[in-house]
Amino acid sequence: MIQENSLEEEKLILDDIASRLKAFGREREELIPILQMIQERHAYIAEDAIKMAAEYLGIAICEVYGVATFYNQFRFHPPGKNHIKVCLGTACHVRGGDIILENFERKLEIRDGETTPDREFSIERVACVGCCALAPVSVVNETVQGHMAPSKVEGLILGFKIEKEKAEREKKKSEPAQ
Amino acid sequence: MVTLIVNKQELQVDEGKTLLQVCLDNGIYIPNLCHIHGTDNPSASCRLCFVEIEGEDKPIPSCTVKVKDGIIAKTDTPSVRRLQRTAFKLLMSVHRVDCGHCPANKKCELQRIAKFLKVGLKPKYLELRLKETEVDESHPFLDYYPNRCVLCGKCIAVCKDKHGRAFLTFAKRGLDTVVSSYGETDANLPCSKCFACIRICPVGAITSKDSPRQT
Numbered sequence: 428m429i430q431e432n433s434l435e436e437e438k439l440i441l442d443d444i445a446s447r448l449k450a451f452g453r454e455r456e457e458l459i460p461i462l463q464m465i466q467e468r469h470a471y472i473a474e475d476a477i478k479m480a481a482e483y484l485g486i487a488i489c490e491v492y493g494v495a496t497f498y499n500q501f502r503f504h505p506p507g508k509n510h511i512k513v514c515l516g517t518a519c520h521v522r523g524g525d526i527i528l529e530n531f532e533r534k535l536e537i538r539d540g541e542t543t544p545d546r547e548f549s550i551e552r553v554a555c556v557g558c559c560a561l562a563p564v565s566v567v568n569e570t571v572q573g574h575m576a577p578s579k580v581e582g583l584i585l586g587f588k589i590e591k592e593k594a595e596r597e598k599k600k601s602e603p604a605q
Numbered sequence: 606m607v608t609l610i611v612n613k614q615e616l617q618v619d620e621g622k623t624l625l626q627v628c629l630d631n632g633i634y635i636p637n638l639c640h641i642h643g644t645d646n647p648s649a650s651c652r653l654c655f656v657e658i659e660g661e662d663k664p665i666p667s668c669t670v671k672v673k674d675g676i677i678a679k680t681d682t683p684s685v686r687r688l689q690r691t692a693f694k695l696l697m698s699v700h701r702v703d704c705g706h707c708p709a710n711k712k713c714e715l716q717r718i719a720k721f722l723k724v725g726l727k728p729k730y731l732e733l734r735l736k737e738t739e740v741d742e743s744h745p746f747l748d749y750y751p752n753r754c755v756l757c758g759k760c761i762a763v764c765k766d767k768h769g770r771a772f773l774t775f776a777k778r779g780l781d782t783v784v785s786s787y788g789e790t791d792a793n794l795p796c797s798k799c800f801a802c803i804r805i806c807p808v809g810a811i812t813s814k815d816s817p818r819q820t
Contacts, residue, residue, distance in 0.1 A: 478788060486770070488788030493774035496785075 440469050444476055448483050455484055462495055471502040499552075504542040507549035509587055511567050513539070516555030518562040527563050528552060530580040547591070548584070609676040611656075618672055623647065625654050625667040628680065635680050636689055636718045638696075638807050639757035640668050648758055652692040653718065655685045664688055690724050698731040699780070701739075701752035709809025715755070734780060744786040746796040747803070747811055751783045754810035760784060760802035767801050784810070 444465055451457045451464075461480050465472050472495060481488040495501045513519075513528040528550070532538055535548050542549040556566055561573025567583060608617055611624075611633055618627045626642070628635050638651035647668040655664040659677040664685050667678070679685070697715070704710045704726075719726050741749040758775065761784065765771040772794060776785035803811050 474788075481788070487772065487774070489772065489774045489776075489786055490770075492785060492787035493776045496776045497778045 437473060437475070440473060441475055441479065443468065444479055448479070451483070453484055455486055458484055458486070458491065458494055459498075462491075462501055466501050469505075471505045473503075473505075502540055502551070504540065504549065505546065507542045507546050509548050509568055510551065511548060511565060512551045512553045512556070514554070514556050514562070514564040514566070515552050516559065516562075518559035519555075519564055522562040524563040524575075526577070527565060527575045527580065530577045531565075531584075534580055534584055547587070607672055607674045609672055609674070609678065611676075611678045612680055620672065622672055623668050624656065624670040624672055624676065624678060627672050628656075628667065633680060634721065635667055636693070636721055637668065638714055638718075638755055639759060641759055641762055641805075644762070648762075651696075651755070651757055653689050655688045656680050657682045657685055686722065690722050693718055693722055693724060694728040694731055696755055697726060698728040699734050699736075699752070700726075700755070701735055701750075702726045707753065707809050708812055709753075709806075713809060714807035736781070736783070738783075741783070741785075742814075743790070744796070744814075745790055745792055745794065746814055747786065748814055749784060749786070750810050750812070753808050754784060755808055756782055756784070757807060758784075759805045759807070760811060763801045763805045767799060768795055772796065773802060 447464060447468070448461065451461055458480065461483070462472060465476050465480070469476075477491050477495065478488055481491045484491075495503075511531055513524060513531060515524045515528065519527075528539060531550050535543055535550065537543055537548070537550060539550045539552045553566070556564055556571065558564055558571060558573065561571070563575045565572045565575050572579065572583065606617055607620055608615060609624075609627075610616070611628055611631075614631075614633070616627060616631055618630075622630075625635055625637060625640055629637075635656065636653040638653055639648050640651075640654065647666075649666045649669050652666065654667045656667040656670075657664050657679045658670065664682070667680075670676075693715075697719075700715070704713070704716065707713065710716075715726065736751040738751055741751065756775070761771050761773045761775065764773050772789045773784050773786050776783055776787060800813060803813060
C-alpha cells in the first residue's frame with residue numbers, strides 16, 4: 428500500500444517537473460536553476476528527476492549527479508514527517524553539536540540528509556539557526572530545542588513515537604464506531 | 606628552442622611544453638599524480654610537482670609553468686621537499702595501505718613517490734580517515750575503490766577525451782569526494798572495451814569486473 432502510494436506520488440512529481448522544464452533553456456548553465464526548481468517544489472531530487480534533467484540538457488546523468496551532490500542545498504531523500512535540523516555552526520560545534528548529530532543518526536539509523544524507511548524522521552545538518560546562546564541547538568519541526576544533550580535526543584524521539592502510537596490507538600478506537 | 610637550467614643541468618627543449626613535462630622527458634623525476642602527458646590545462650591538484658624557480662619567492666607547481674628562455678629551476682630544495690612530503694602524507698591519511706591485495710602493487714605511483722621522498726606509506730602524526738565504502742560495484746564493467754583513489758581526476762579527463770563526454774565524474778565534496786559513475790548502467794557503455802581509465806589510474810583505484818587483477 429505504502430509502496431503504491433509513493434509510486435503514484437513520484438509519478439505526480441515527475442509529471443510536474445516535466446511540465447516545468449519547458450520554461451528553461453537547454454544550455455548547461457541552466458542545470459543549477461533546474462535542480463533548484465525541483466528542490467524548491469518537491470523538497471528533494473529523486474533519481475528519475477536527475478535522469479530527466481540530464482536528458483533535457485543533453486548531458487551525462489553522472490555529471491548532473493556530480494553537480495547536485497556538491498551542494499548541500501540539494502537533498503536526495505523525501506523529507507520525513509518530523510524533520511530534524513542539527514546545527515553545526517561555530518558555537519554549536521564548540522559545544523559538541525557533532526555529538527548531537529551522531530546521536531540522532533545512531534538512534535534513527537540514518538545519516539544526515541537521509542530519511543527513515545517509514546518516512547517518519549529525516550535529519551539535516553545546518554549552519555547556524557541564530558540562537559548561539561542556546562548551543563548546541565537542534566530545530567525539530569520548526570521548534571527550536573536549545574541546550575541539546577544525548578538524553579534530550581532520546582526523549583524527543585520517544586515523545587514522537589508515543590504520540591504516533593497514541594494517534595493509532597485512537598484511530599482504531601474510533602473506527603468500529605463509524 | 607629555449608634553453609633553461611634545471612638542477613644546474615642545461616637543457617635545450619622545444620617551446621610550449623610545461624616545465625614538468627620537460628623535466629620528465631629529460632630524466633629528471635619530479636613526483637606527480639595528476640599530470641597528463643600533453644594537456645594544456647593542468648589541474649595542478651595533487652600539489653606534488655613543486656619546484657623553485659629563481660626570481661619567484663615561493664615554490665610553484667611545475668605543471669603550471671611553460672618553459673621559456675633563462676628559467677633556472679631547482680627540483681630538490683628543502684622547501685620543495687617539505688611541501689611534497691606534507692602533500693604526500695595528507696594523501697596517505699585517506700588511503701587504505703593494503704599493497705598486498707592491491708593490483709597496483711609494485712607499479713603504484715604512491716609507492717614510487719614514497720621511496721623517492723623517503724617517507725613511509727603510513728602517515729605518522731595524521732589521523733587515518735577512510736571512507737565507509739570499500740568498493741563501489743555499481744558500474745556494469747568497473748569496480749571502484751574509494752580508499753585507494755587519490756582523486757587526481759585523470760580517469761575523468763581521459764574518458765572525456767576519448768568519448769567526447771565523461772562517463773565518470775567527481776561526486777560529493779570535501780573528505781567525502783569520490784569518483785562516481787552514477788546512472789551509467791547501460792550495457793552498451795563503451796567501457797566494456799575501453800579501460801582507458803584503468804590504464805591511466807596511478808594507484809589501481811579502478812579495476813575491471815572481468816579480471817580484477819588487471820590494471
